[in-house]
Amino acid sequence: MPAKLILSMDGVVIKEYALNKERITIGRKPHNDIAIDNLAVSSEHAAVITILNDSFFEDLNSTNGSLVNGTPTLKHFLQNNDVIEIGKYKLKYLNDQPTQTSAADFEKTMVLRAPVKSSAPSAAATGAQSAKYEATTQFNATSPRAETRPHVPQAAPAAAAPAAPIAVIQILNGPNLGKELELIKNLTTLGKPGVQVAVLARRPHGYFITHVEGGSFPLVNGSTIGEQPHQLNDHDVIELAGIKMEFYLKA
Amino acid sequence: MNVNEALEIVGQTNPGMVRSHNEDSITFDADYGLAVLADGMGGYNAGEVASGIAVSVLSSEIRHHLDGARPEQKVAGSQEEVGVALLRDNVRKANLSIYNAAQSQPQYAGMGTTIVAGLFYDNRVAVVHVGDSRLYRLRGETFETVTRDHSLLQEQIDSGVLSKELARLSQNKNLVTRAVGIDADVEPEVHVYDVEVGDIYLFCSDGLNDMVEDEDIGATLQMLQGNLALAVNQLIEQANDNGGRDNVSVILVKVRASYPAPSGWWTKLTSWFRN
Numbered sequence: 001m002p003a004k005l006i007l008s009m010d011g012v013v014i015k016e017y018a019l020n021k022e023r024i025t026i027g028r029k030p031h032n033d034i035a036i037d038n039l040a041v042s043s044e045h046a047a048v049i050t051i052l053n054d055s056f057f058e059d060l061n062s063t064n065g066s067l068v069n070g071t072p073t074l075k076h077f078l079q080n081n082d083v084i085e086i087g088k089y090k091l092k093y094l095n096d097q098p099t100q101t102s103a104a105d106f107e108k109t110m111v112l113r114a115p116v117k118s119s120a121p122s123a124a125a126t127g128a129q130s131a132k133y134e135a136t137t138q139f140n141a142t143s144p145r146a147e148t149r150p151h152v153p154q155a156a157p158a159a160a161a162p163a164a165p166i167a168v169i170q171i172l173n174g175p176n177l178g179k180e181l182e183l184i185k186n187l188t189t190l191g192k193p194g195v196q197v198a199v200l201a202r203r204p205h206g207y208f209i210t211h212v213e214g215g216s217f218p219l220v221n222g223s224t225i226g227e228q229p230h231q232l233n234d235h236d237v238i239e240l241a242g243i244k245m246e247f248y249l250k251a
Numbered sequence: 252m253n254v255n256e257a258l259e260i261v262g263q264t265n266p267g268m269v270r271s272h273n274e275d276s277i278t279f280d281a282d283y284g285l286a287v288l289a290d291g292m293g294g295y296n297a298g299e300v301a302s303g304i305a306v307s308v309l310s311s312e313i314r315h316h317l318d319g320a321r322p323e324q325k326v327a328g329s330q331e332e333v334g335v336a337l338l339r340d341n342v343r344k345a346n347l348s349i350y351n352a353a354q355s356q357p358q359y360a361g362m363g364t365t366i367v368a369g370l371f372y373d374n375r376v377a378v379v380h381v382g383d384s385r386l387y388r389l390r391g392e393t394f395e396t397v398t399r400d401h402s403l404l405q406e407q408i409d410s411g412v413l414s415k416e417l418a419r420l421s422q423n424k425n426l427v428t429r430a431v432g433i434d435a436d437v438e439p440e441v442h443v444y445d446v447e448v449g450d451i452y453l454f455c456s457d458g459l460n461d462m463v464e465d466e467d468i469g470a471t472l473q474m475l476q477g478n479l480a481l482a483v484n485q486l487i488e489q490a491n492d493n494g495g496r497d498n499v500s501v502i503l504v505k506v507r508a509s510y511p512a513p514s515g516w517w518t519k520l521t522s523w524f525r526n
Contacts, residue, residue, distance in 0.1 A: 052403070053422030056412070077417045095422070110292070111363055111430045186467060186489060189474045197477055201485060203492050210485075213477035 003095035040087030257510035262502035268495030274298030284371030293362030349432025373512035394469030401429035458499035
C-alpha cells in the first residue's frame with residue numbers, strides 16, 4: 001500500500017493524498033499536486049519524493065519555510081507519523097509498511113536492475129523497475145546535499161529487549177575483592193587474554209558462560225564446564241584463573 | 252610460510268529462526284587461501300541452487316587453476332595477477348551457469364545469488380563481490396567494512412541522500428542492484444588489499460548484518476579473537492536471538508603469520524634440490 005499524506009487544518013482533515021508518484025509538489029498554485037490556496041504558502045512550496053517505500057520531504061526555498069515535527073526543515077527522510085507544517089496547514093505522513101519489528105520487512109532479497117544493461121531482457125515489470133531506479137539516480141544528482149542536517153526521527157528500533165533482570169558478577173577474592181560488574185552488554189569477557197578467558201553471553205533465555213581460551217576450563221560451583229556453553233543460575237560461583245566470583249541477578 | 256599455516260579459517264551457515272530453507276552456501280579451503288560465501292534468491296529451492304552453483308564453480312575452478320599457477324603471477328600478456336583474474340572470471344562463469352540453468356528450467360526462472368569471495372596470497376587478499384554479502388575487517392581496534400554493497404541503500408548513502416544512521420530506518424532493505432545469474436553478464440567488483448598479521452576477516456550474508464549491529468559484530472570479534480570457532484557460534488547465536496529472520500552465514504579468517512609469495516630464487520632452488 002502506498003504511503004500517504006493527510007492534509008488538515010485546526011485538527012480537521014481536508015484531504016488524503018496517496019504518494020503514488022515519484023514526485024508530489026505542494027504549493028499555492030493550482031498546478032501543484034497538493035494545492036493549498038493560502039497566502040502563507042509559496043507558489044511552489046515543497047515536494048515529496050518517493051523512492052519505492054521511502055519518502056523524502058524537501059522545502060523548495062519557500063518564503064515562509066516548513067516545519068517537520070516542529071523543527072524548521074529543508075530536507076527530511078520521512079518516517080511514519082511525521083507531521084509537516086506549512087503555514088497553518090498540517091500534512092501527516094502515514095506509511096503502513098511493516099515496521100522493522102515485523103517479519104515481512106525481511107522479505108527475500110530482490111534485484112533492482114541497473115538501467116545500463118543493454119542486453120537486459122525487457123519484461124514489462126523490469127522496465128518499470130528500471131525506470132524507477134533511473135529516477136533514483138536523477139534525484140541523487142539534482143538534490144542539494146542536505147543543507148540542514150535532517151533531524152533524526154525516533155530512536156532506532158531497540159534491539160531485542162533483555163528478557164532477564166540485570167545480572168551482576170561480584171569478585172570474591174584477590175585484589176579486586178568486592179568489585180561488581182554489571183552484565184549490560186550482550187557479551188562480556190572475563191579473565192586474562194593468553195592465560196584464561198571465558199565469555200558471558202546474555203541471551204533471551206538467560207546467561208551462559210563459555211570457555212574462550214586457556215589451558216583449563218572455568219569452574220562453576222567447583223566443577224569444570226568443558227567446552228560447551230553452560231547456563232548460569234542465580235548465585236553460581238565461577239572460578240577462573242584463580243579468581244572466584246559470584247553470579248547473581250539483581251532484583 | 253605457506254598460506255595454509257598462516258591462516259586460520261572457520262565458517263558456519265545456519266537457516267535462522269524463520270526460514271525453512273537455507274539459501275546460503277559457503278566453502279573455504281586454507282590450502283588455497285580461499286573463502287567463498289553466496290546468498291541465493293529465488294522461489295522454491297532455486298536460491299539454494301543458485302548459491303550452490305556459484306560456490307562450487309568458484310571453489311573448484313580456482314583450486315584447479317592454482318594447481319598449475321601461482322596467484323601472484325601475471326596473466327600472460329597482461330599486468331593483471333592470476334588471483335584477480337581467477338576471481339573475476341569465475342564469478343562471470345558462475346553467472347553464466349546460473350543464468351543458463353534459469354533460462355532452461357522453468358522452476359529456476361529468475362534465480363540469482365550474491366557472492367563475496369577472498370583469495371589470500373602474498374600477504375594480500377584479493378576480494379570479489381556482487382550484491383550485498385559483505386567482507387569486514389578487524390585490524391587492531393578498528394572494525395570496518397571492506398566491501399561496499401551493490402544495493403539501493405548503499406547508493407543513497409554514497410550520494411548523500413541518506414546518512415548511514417538514517418539508512419537503518421529505510422523501508423527499502425534487501426534491494427540489490429547487482430546479482431549473479433540474473434542477466435547474461437555481470438560486473439564483479441574486485442580489489443586487492445594488503446594484509447597485516449593479526450587481521451581478522453569476516454565474510455557474511457545479510458542475515459548477520461541485518462540482525463546484529465556492526466558495533467556488536469566488531470565487539471564480539473574483538474572479545475573472542477582467541478577462539479574463532481566460538482566467535483562464529485556467538486555471531487550466529489546473536490543473529491538468531493535477535494529474531495534470525497534470514498539465513499545467516501559467517502566465515503572468519505585470521506592471519507596468524509605473514510605469507511609472502513615464494514621468491515623466484517627460492518622456488519628455483521627448492522625445485523633444483525627436488526630434481
